[in-house]
Amino acid sequence: MNERILISGASVAGLTLAYWLARYGFRPTVVERAPGMRAGGNGVDVSGLAVDVVERMGIMPSVRAAATDVRGMKFVDADDRTRARIALQGASSVELMRGDLVALLYDSARDGVEYLFGDSVSRLEQDEDGVTVTFERAGARRFDLVVGADGLHSTTRRLAFGPEARHLHHGGHYFAFADADAGLGEDRWVTMFNQPGRMAGIYRSGRHTQAKAYFIFRSGPLAYDHRDTAQQKELVRRAFADGSPWRIGELLAGALADPEFYFDALAQVRMDSWSTGRVALVGDAAWCASPASGAGAELALVGAYRLAGELAAAGGDHRLAFSRYHAGHRGLVRAKQQIGFNVRLMVPRTTFGRRVRDTVARLPLFPALGAVERLLQTGNRRTLPDYQV
């Protein structure tokens, strides 16, 4: 039945997959490179079909209780005067801090799941009957299937599908998240300050005393080590170094001191197939739509639910399950990838673009867009399969 399944990565996709696999009677093992759960990040959305997934896991009340209750975003000038506000229109989705979502998923995915923290896959050898996995620390072990849920720079993808450059598409921007002084920004609002091609912002959840800093800057591909945080901090410092209008100086100082500082390219992963033999991918490793899509958590939750459900429905037949998983989920992924590189609202390229953005933001246009989005999500809701096994 292909019972022993290794999942690489203990974040939204990996933990959701582990939960459903264990519930269907598989024996998942999760390996996570970090020494424990990674709590970093800003707000992420549980929206669309993901609401159903989380409801079926029984954790929707806890997700709602952890909601950040952010009212919307506002754009300010160098003197901190508000130029425009966009209020969020009571959407059906729930925004919560990524760390809170991961903690809830981890609490749910304990029974029947083995965890290996502080380790990573270093080699995969497939044959007819299974996969021999060599770990950096734990030595070699045998599994029936391996699933890479190890994010944008997935090791599993590199080992099983080839070099990262084959699948990663650069979106022309970099972004960083970090802790910020709790006194900055406005309670329950995302405050953004723009210069051409750059944005610095403050995220203030209604449920956390700690504020969060946002940085986005426009740039072609940069050469750096995606596991070297000191190097990444230096890239952000340099990108915002020419003068420190508004609160940029304070935000930078806080970010550079934050050990949970998170930096990456605004990039997408595009692949023809999410499986090869007994190895499959899920979440950002397979289809990252970019943080600007606002759909990373939704796609990870729904994709992991589908992958586990298809494996259960196919009685563990991985060929059948992997192809149904791909066929069932790729439409939603494509739709989210189409919006994933659009950062014009948050990062106008020119001063003129910023003025146009501020003017448009003052129009009652966004409530209408919110209504259209809710309508589209209602359409999506009908398509989440019910795996009765």
Ligand SMILES: Cc1cc2nc3c(=O)[nH]c(=O)nc-3n(C[C@H](O)[C@H](O)[C@H](O)COP(=O)(O)OP(=O)(O)OC[C@H]3O[C@@H](n4cnc5c(N)ncnc54)[C@H](O)[C@@H]3O)c2cc1C
């Ligand atoms: C610390 C952090 C902060 C984030 N903050 C935000 C945010 O504020 N806003 C946003 O939109 N998105 C954020 N993201 C990305 C977001 O979590 C994903 O887009 C989305 O939730 C899909 O999640 P995922 O599980 O596919 O991948 P990810 O959330 O990226 O998780 C991948 C996991 O795999 C682990 N991993 C990586 N390599 C290996 C390896 N070789 N072996 C074992 N484990 C490995 C990582 O440590 C991580 O736990 C963040 C991700 C991380 C890891």
